[in-house]
Amino acid sequence: MQLLDGKVVSQAVKNELKEKTRLLTQAGKKAPHLAAILIGNDGASETYVASKIKNCEEIGFKSSLFRFDSNVEEAIVIAQIEALNNDDDVDGILVQLPLPKHISEEKIINIINPAKDVDGFHPSSVGKMVQGLPSFLPATPFGIMLMLQHYKIDTAGKHAVVIGRSNIVGRPMSILLSANTNPGNCTVTLCHSRTQNLKELCLQADIIVAALGKVSFLTADMVKQGAIVIDVGITRVADSSKKSGFAIKGDVDFEKLAPKTSFITPVPGGVGLMTIAGLLKNTYNACVQNNRY
Ligand code: NAD
16 A cells, blocks of 8 residues: 655645745746635635635745625625736735635636636636636546545556546646546546445446545445545544544544555545645746746
8 A cells, every 4th residue: 555645745746836836936937826815714615715824935936815804795806806807916816715605616616717727616617627628627526636646656548536526626637637648538527425335336436536425335345346536525523532523534434444545545635635736736837828938
């Protein structure tokens, strides 16, 4: 069993972006600029946004944070996004999800200028991704692809089972793994809450991506010997032994399952870090494209 180490791979991505940014600014060009919008004060969302901003600073990107109360009017958020769309200094716009119920996620995502859609959720980005055209890829599946690439994992012809069909993880993951690319070229089975023979399907899988948000859902008896397992799940579980009062748990029963695998991602320290790496890469690319560098 080999650990797919998100710390190592995300650091490699960040080092590359830091050097490229240094070269840009040395040549008198502007550094990439990510603008983040955070609504309300959900603990997990606060942590994610703070981490994204800290990572921007680490590699020389500019970042701006726009915070709103949870009861903010939708029109105010839309006006903020439009201002960022029109601000030439801003390369990427990120709206941290989930949003309060009175704000339409669909409307908010649709209003973002596709040229600044560094989360890759705009229908224009998704359409391009599906057709294999250059586009911003959703950060989590993009990060997983970068990880597979880093460890030179041969995915061609493998059977990949993706558990979960959300627009931000499962569905785009299934599209990227099935694309005629490297990594990619898998035969993909996309499973969800209505899938009837999940265990059987998982036992046939060479690669399993667990993205359903249920702690330790994927157990050792569900994977074949030598499988590659990617754990996307992030759930906060109360733990009084931790200073924060909670522990972060994945969708995989890591301790029992890991010895059966050839490669596996840990939680924390796996996909979460790669999601940030994917976002930073998208922001750098947006800067280069939007400014015609
Ligand atoms: P979601 O709630 O939008 O979707 C969950 C999916 O799991 C659904 O498609 C549902 O059909 C499927 N599902 C639920 N129960 C199932 C079952 N018993 N069998 C098979 N499928 C089942 O979730 P999401 O936004 O895709 O997030 C999934 C998990 O990934 C969460 O824990 C989330 O916190 C985490 N996440 C992590 C990262 C990261 O960077 N590591 C990024 C995004 C989401």
